[in-house]
Amino acid sequence: MELYAPILVLAVLAAGFAVFSVSVAPFTGPKRWNRAKLDAYECGIEPTPQPVGGGRFPLKYMITAMLFIVFDIEIIFLYPWAVAFDQLGVFGLIEMVLFIVTVLVAYAYVWRRRGLDWD
C-alpha cells in the first residue's frame, strides 16, 4: 500500500485544488454571460464546422495523435527497463537502444515528410 501513498497524496491534492477552484469561482468571479462562453474554445477557435448531413473534417490531427500514442507506448516499455536497469545489464541496454532507434525511424520518416508541419 505504501507504494501508492505518494500517488494518493497527489490525487487528494489535485482533487482538492479542483474542488476548491470550481466551488470558489462562482462567488468571486464576475458573471458576464454570453453565448461565446458555450463554445468549446472560448478564445474564438471554432470547432471544425460540420457540413449538414455529416461530412469531412481535416485529418491532420490524426498524425499528431498517432505519433503521441506511438511514443506513449515506447515510454511504457522504457518503464520496466528503467526500473530493472541494474539487473538487466548490457543486454537490456542494447535491446532498448535497438527498440528506440527503430521507433525513431518512424519519427524520422514523419519529420522528413513534413508530417510535423502545421499549415
Add this chain to the structure above:
Amino acid sequence: MGETVTFWVLAVASVAAALGLVFSRKAVYSALMLGVVMLSLAVLYAVQDAPFLAAVQIIVYTGAVMMLFLFVLMLVGVDSSDSLVETLRGQRFWAFLAGLGFAVLLALGFGNVVFAAPTGLAAVNQAGNVPSLAEAIFTRYVFAFEVTSALLITAALGAMVLAHRERAEAKATQKDLSRARFVAFGETGANPASLPGPGTYARHNAIDMPALLPDGSISQLSVNRHLARHTEELLEERSGELDASETPVAEITEGENSK
C-alpha cells in the same frame, strides 16, 4: 477487507459510469464517463497487486487514448449527429440476439467453473512486480518486444499515408501574402490593412463582440464570421439604447486577410 470494500465501491462506480457512457446524449459526457471507467479499472489493477498494469492503464488509456477522444470530439464539434439510417434491415435485432446469446453462453460457461486457488502471484512478485516484468520482457519475450517496434512504425506510416497531404507547391511566405494584398488593392481596391479588432465592453468581454466605429456604428469585419452571431443581437440592443433611427454598418470591403 480493504480489497473487498474497494472492489464494491469501484464496481458500482465503474458500472454506473459505463451505463452513463452508453446512455449519455452528449459525446463529451460519454468520453468523461469512459475516463471514470478507465480510472476505476486502474485502481482495481493496483489493488490486485499489479502496479505496472495500473500505471499502463493510466498512462496509455486514461492519459493518451482518452485525451485523444476528447481532443477529437472538441475539434469535430460535439453536437454533430450521425446518420441513423440503417442500411441492413433488422441488424440491430439480430446483433442484440447474437450478443445476448454470447453473453448467456459465457455466463453459463463461467458459472460452472470451479476455480482453483490462484497460485504463483507471490512467487512472481517476490522480486518486485515491475522488475519481474522486465525479466519477462527482456528474456523470453525479447523478440516480441522488438517486433512491437514494427507495429509502431506501421502505425506512424499508416497515419502519414492516410492523413498527410503533401504540398504541391511551396507555402506562401509573409512577403508573398503582403504583395498579393497590395496587388489586390491596386486592382480592386480591397483593403490591404489588417481588419479591425473586436470590441471589448464592460459588459461583454468575449471575442464575438463587434467593434464600434467612431460614429457608433458596428463594424462587422471586426468579428470572425464564424463567431458573428452576436452582431444581430447587438444591433437590436443598441438600436434601443441609442434610440437612433439608423444604425449604419460600416462599409469596408473585406480584404484578403480574413480573420
Add this chain to the structure above:
Amino acid sequence: MNTITAPAIEYLQLAPLLIVFGAGILGVLVEAFAPRYLRRAMHIPLTLLSLAGAFALVIVQTIKGVPTKPSAMGAVAVDGPTLFIWGTILVLAFISLLLLNDEDHFVPAASAVPGSAEEERALIEGNVHTEVYPLALFAIGGMLLFPASNDLLIMFVALEVMSLPLYLLCGLARRRRLLSQESAMKYFLLGAFSSAFFLYGTALLYGYAGSVDLAKISTALSANVGQDALLFTGAALLGVGLLFKIGAAPFQAWKPDVYQGAPTPVTALMASGTLVAAFGALLRVFWVAIGELDWDWSPIMWGVAILTMVVGAILAITQTDIKRMLAYSSIAHAGFLLVGVVAIGDAKQNATALAAILFYLAVYGIASIGAFAIVTMVRDAGGEAWHLSRWAGLGKRSPKLAGLFAFFLLAFAGIPLTSGFFGKYAVFQAAVAGGAVQLVVVGVVASAVAAFFYVRVIVLMFFNDPAPDGPTVVLPSWGTASVVGFAALATVVLGVFPQPVLDLAQSAAGSLFVR
C-alpha cells in the same frame, strides 16, 4: 539484487525474420531520406533481395538440419513445418511483390478525397505511395512469425504485425476508391474484433494453464482437471480469432468485400501468404496446444469445414465480380484445407495430414497469385474489367491469356494434370486415412459444385461472343509476365511431377511441430 541473465537467442535460426524486418525498417529510412524519384528504384532491389536472402537462409537452415527445440527461449519454433511454411510464404511474397511493382495499382494520394482535383493533380504529377514496399515487408514479416510462434502472446503480436499493414494496403487501390476504402474499413473493424476474440481466448487459456506457452498448455491438459469451462471457452475464442483469418465460415463475411476492394496485388498477397500463415498458426494451436483435446474440437471443426466448403462453393456461383468469385473460391479452399486439419490421429497419420496441407497451401497459393495476376491484365477504361460479363469471349480475342486463366481455374477445381489435383488428392487421402470419410464425401461434392462455376467462367471466355467494346488486355510488364509465367509453370510441373515437393513436404512434416 539478482542479475537477469541475457537470453540465448539463436540468431541464425531467426535470420529470415530479422532480414525481412530489417529490410522493412531500411525501407522506411528510404522513404524518409531518399528523394522521391529515387525511392522506387531503391525499394525494388531492397525488397526483392531481402526476400530472396531470407529464402536462401531458410534453405541453409534446412540443409544444416532442422532444430529440434524452439529458439529464442522457447518463444519461436523454427521446426520442419515452420521452415516449409517460411519457404512457401517467401516464394509467394516474392512473386506477389513482382506484381505489386506495377505502377498503377496504387492511389497517388491516399489522403485526397476520391475523385477530387487534388487526386487528379497528384496523378498527373506522378506521385506514388512507395510506402507500400516497407508496409508489405512488415506484413510478410508478421506472416513469417505468425505460424512460427510457440507462445500465444507472440502469436498475437505477430497477428497484429501481419494484419495492420494489410488493413492499410487494402485502402490504397487506385480505382474504385470508395470500394477500396470501404474494404479497408471493414477489414480493420472485423480484424480488430477477431483479434479481441483471440486475446480473450488467450487470457482464458492463461487462466486455465498458468502459461501462454503452447507446450505448457498441452501439459496442463492432463494436470488441471475440473476447470474445463475455462479451457473450452478459451479454446473456442482462440479458434474464432484464427478461423477469422483463414476466412472459414461463419467468419468468412469479410473475405469477398476485402478481396474485391483491395488492390489486386495486395489481394494476391492476402489470398496466398496470409492464408498460409494463418493455417500454420491454426495447426500449431490446435495440434500442439490443444491437440490432446481433439475429441472435443474435431466435431466442431467438422461442422466448420463442411459449412465453409458449402458456403464457399455455393455463394461463388452467384457472384458477378471476378474478384469476389475468386474470394469465395478461396473460402471453399479454406474448407478443403480444414478437412486436413480434422484428419488427426497417431503421429504417422498427423505427419501425412500435415504434409498434405503444406503441399496444398503451396500449390493453391501459387495458382491464386497467377489468377489474380491475370485479373490485373484485363482492363476496361476505368481499370480492371471486374464484371464477369466483360470477360465473355476473351478466349477469342486473346486465347493465350484466357487459356492461362482457364488453366488456373482448372487447378482450383482440382482437375488432373494440374497441381490442384494432387493437393486435393493428398488432403482427401489423408482425411480418409484419418477416418473422416463423410467429410471427404462433402468435400468431393463441394469440389464438383466449385468446378461448375470455374467451368462456367471458362465457357464464358471461350464459347461466348466477345462484346464489341470489350476489355483490352494490357501488355504485361516484365514483373507481371514473369509472375504469370512462374505460376503457370509451377502449376503444370507440380501437376505432372509433384513428387519432389510432396517429398519435401513429407520430410518437413515428418518431425511434426516441436513442443
